[in-house]
Amino acid sequence: MAKTLYDKLWDSHVVRQEEDGTCLLYIDRHLMHEVTSPQAFEGLRLAGRKAWRNTSIVAVPDHNTPTNNWDRDIEDPISKTQVDTLDANIKEFGSLIYFPFKHKNQGIIHVIAPENGATLPGMTVVCGDSHTATHGAFGALAHGIGTSEVEHVLATQTLVQKKSKAMLVKVEGALGAGVTAKDVALAIIGKIGTAGGTGYCIEFAGSAIRGLSMEGRMTVCNLAIEAGARAGIIGVDQITIDYLEGREHAPKGEQWNQAVEYWKTLHTEEGAAFDAVVEMNAAEIEPQVTWGTSPEQVLAVGGNVPNPANEADPVKRAGIERALQYMGLQADMPITDIQIDKVFIGSCTNSRIEDMRAAAVVAKGKKVAANVKLALVVPGSGIVKRQAEAEGLDKIFIEAGFEWREPGCSMCLAMNADRLSPGERCASTSNRNFEGRQGPGGRTHLVSPAMAAAAAIAGHFVDIRQA
Amino acid sequence: MKAFTRLNGLVCPIDRANVDTDAIIPKQFLKSIKRSGFGPYLFDEWRYADFGEPGMDCTNRPKRPEFALNQARYQGAQVLLARDNFGCGSSREHAPWAIEDYGFRVMIAPSFADIFFSNSYKNAILPIVASAEIVDRLFKECEATEGYKLDVDLEAQTVTTPSGFSFSFDITPHRKHCLLNGLDDIGLTLVHAEQIKAFEAKHKAQQPWLFA
Numbered sequence: 239m240a241k242t243l244y245d246k247l248w249d250s251h252v253v254r255q256e257e258d259g260t261c262l263l264y265i266d267r268h269l270m271h272e273v274t275s276p277q278a279f280e281g282l283r284l285a286g287r288k289a290w291r292n293t294s295i296v297a298v299p300d301h302n303t304p305t306n307n308w309d310r311d312i313e314d315p316i317s318k319t320q321v322d323t324l325d326a327n328i329k330e331f332g333s334l335i336y337f338p339f340k341h342k343n344q345g346i347i348h349v350i351a352p353e354n355g356a357t358l359p360g361m362t363v364v365c366g367d368s369h370t371a372t373h374g375a376f377g378a379l380a381h382g383i384g385t386s387e388v389e390h391v392l393a394t395q396t397l398v399q400k401k402s403k404a405m406l407v408k409v410e411g412a413l414g415a416g417v418t419a420k421d422v423a424l425a426i427i428g429k430i431g432t433a434g435g436t437g438y439c440i441e442f443a444g445s446a447i448r449g450l451s452m453e454g455r456m457t458v459c460n461l462a463i464e465a466g467a468r469a470g471i472i473g474v475d476q477i478t479i480d481y482l483e484g485r486e487h488a489p490k491g492e493q494w495n496q497a498v499e500y501w502k503t504l505h506t507e508e509g510a511a512f513d514a515v516v517e518m519n520a521a522e523i524e525p526q527v528t529w530g531t532s533p534e535q536v537l538a539v540g541g542n543v544p545n546p547a548n549e550a551d552p553v554k555r556a557g558i559e560r561a562l563q564y565m566g567l568q569a570d571m572p573i574t575d576i577q578i579d580k581v582f583i584g585s586c587t588n589s590r591i592e593d594m595r596a597a598a599v600v601a602k603g604k605k606v607a608a609n610v611k612l613a614l615v616v617p618g619s620g621i622v623k624r625q626a627e628a629e630g631l632d633k634i635f636i637e638a639g640f641e642w643r644e645p646g647c648s649m650c651l652a653m654n655a656d657r658l659s660p661g662e663r664c665a666s667t668s669n670r671n672f673e674g675r676q677g678p679g680g681r682t683h684l685v686s687p688a689m690a691a692a693a694a695i696a697g698h699f700v701d702i703r704q705a
Numbered sequence: 706m707k708a709f710t711r712l713n714g715l716v717c718p719i720d721r722a723n724v725d726t727d728a729i730i731p732k733q734f735l736k737s738i739k740r741s742g743f744g745p746y747l748f749d750e751w752r753y754a755d756f757g758e759p760g761m762d763c764t765n766r767p768k769r770p771e772f773a774l775n776q777a778r779y780q781g782a783q784v785l786l787a788r789d790n791f792g793c794g795s796s797r798e799h800a801p802w803a804i805e806d807y808g809f810r811v812m813i814a815p816s817f818a819d820i821f822f823s824n825s826y827k828n829a830i831l832p833i834v835a836s837a838e839i840v841d842r843l844f845k846e847c848e849a850t851e852g853y854k855l856d857v858d859l860e861a862q863t864v865t866t867p868s869g870f871s872f873s874f875d876i877t878p879h880r881k882h883c884l885l886n887g888l889d890d891i892g893l894t895l896v897h898a899e900q901i902k903a904f905e906a907k908h909k910a911q912q913p914w915l916f917a
């Protein structure tokens with residue numbers, strides 16, 4: 239029977255299978271950050287266990303780390319304790335890669351693993367973080383796990399899992415000018431809903447996906463979790479292989495050739511069956527803006543905020559009403575009339591070099607609007623930051639009135655000092671517009687980097703195609 | 706891990722779809738390096754009128770009276786009744802830690818987010834998926850009847866309402882076994898350590914670059 243990519247990745251990692259289908263899955267790469275790991279290491283220590291294979295571990299503090307004033311260290315004592323705890327745990331248990339706070343390559347875990355060649359095709363990748371789906375862009379089976387599972391992987395190098403169903407999301411055709419991977423992903427979530435992918439591993443395919451760079455593919459897979467899917471994957475092609483060649487932890491020499499030969503088999507075979515198929519026409523996808531408090535509450539930039547009166551389902555109607563109230567929006571108002579207070583360009587969704595470039599193109603020679611109190615650009619890693627600076631992007635941003643910061647998660651979840659105040663409205667390139675996500679009472683609109691930069695300049699949302 | 710066999714528990718309704726783990730336990734509480742003590746901050750932003758900080762004593766904080774957890778009739782609830790896609794968003798296990806620490810042992814919803822669903826089992830909480838019709842019925846009955854309790858029997862895989870209406874639910878034999886006996890996965894997995902080592906050796910021979 240013809241196999242899907244998911245079948246291949248799954249089958250090649252099953253250590254044993256129980257009668258009810260529960261499997262023990264071998265884990266190749268274990269990514270870690272400071273927030274979801276301390277209790278797992280503590281559990282290991284209490285049980286007197288060691289890490290099964292510490293060279294599978296890639297770790298970095300990213301959630302709590304400040305993005306400015308690094309000379310002042312981490313000022314919040316509770317954040318500092320968490321980061322210090324990761325330092326101590328890695329020292330005790332070991333790792334393949336560890337970039338402590340202020341290391342030149344420090345950054346968001348989902349940015350640093352790929353750029354150092356630590357995410358490879360054919361791997362199983364886990365992290366105590368839901369956006370682990372990002373690494374599926376490399377034809378790897380990658381998903382987020384809870385802290386108990388982090389401990390389980392540390393102790394056994396395996397995960398107890400049942401195979402998910404397989405969904406194919408096929409996006410065919412050419413994307414219009416100004417339409418990015420972020421818009422594709424948001425449009426998919428808008429179509430299938432935030433629970434549409436629950437219980438599935440989503441494979442993204444079609445000419446529009448194949449046409450994306452690795453950065454774009456990572457953006458798409460990153461958002462698989464916002465569609466409810468634990469994992470999103472994309473088959474390996476030449477773009478994947480070219481991205482990896484020469485990266486620090488990618489194989490070298492004869493092993494490289496051997497690896498590439500194997501990686502080229504990592505795609506879905508002709509005629510393989512999926513449990514669900516969703517097809518989208520790339521040409522119909524427009525720049526997207528979320529208006530509510532769930533990523534599925536999303537519209538094309540030319541749209542109007544929905545009117546709850548038009549919704550028949552009472553649970554959904556109540557959801558729209560609550561979202562409008564929280565977001566401080568009027569039913570039927572045009573998206574482009576929404577004024578913003580802050581802008582955040584960053585996060586594991588959109589903080590790679592391509593994202594920096596896309597935002598810089600829009601910002602070049604312009605000024606951030608007077609009503610925008612803060613426009614932050616936070617590169618995803620030290621490597622991205624240096625590359626952007628080598629290209630002069632930092633100067634473009636600073637001249638336009640943006641702040642150019644040190645790498646980290648930053649205002650994506652506001653665990654450090656970067657956050658919204660109650661009622662403040664933000665154009666953000668991150669992945670979650672939940673209530674309070676960017677600070678209590680804060681209002682988040684998810685957009686692409688170019689759309690965020692354009693909103694910063696105009697002071698309200700604008701259609702990037704007309705900006 | 707605590708065992709779970711049977712429970713006759715008071716029900717508390719959370720009548721919203723897509724309740725995310727940021728709402729269940731806001732991020733400022735994720736700075737803790739412990740596993741316990743999250744119960745007082747469960748649903749912090751919906752439950753209290755002020756801004757919660759880790760370590761805060763919650764007894765005298767201003768409460769939002771309209772939120773279910775603050776209502777007298779739901780005090781001591783052990784069964785959480787929810788809507789679609791409960792527990793979506795961040796993978797933080799702090800969410801089930803907070804739910805368990807508060808005292809809930811069972812959750813019933815038409816659907817749960819995947820990661821949250823498996824995290825719950827690891828913390829001796831039983832998540833039960835029921836049809837939207839059944840969940841709707843439970844919401845209505847719960848609202849109409851003060852002191853509404855459900856009887857949850859894991860061995861029989863059934864839930865029974867006060868009026869005697871009963872429905873069954875699915876659970877994998879592996880999860881059922883672990884919950885009934887209070888077993889944690891790591892010990893069970895390490896029974897197969899030799900098999901894991903054998904797999905690892907074969908895997909390394911085939912893809913040596915994964916072990917570089």
Ligand code: SF4
Nearest residue numbers: 369585586647650651
């Ligand atoms: S950037 Fe945001 S979503 Fe990504 S890992 Fe950091 S906090 Fe999580």
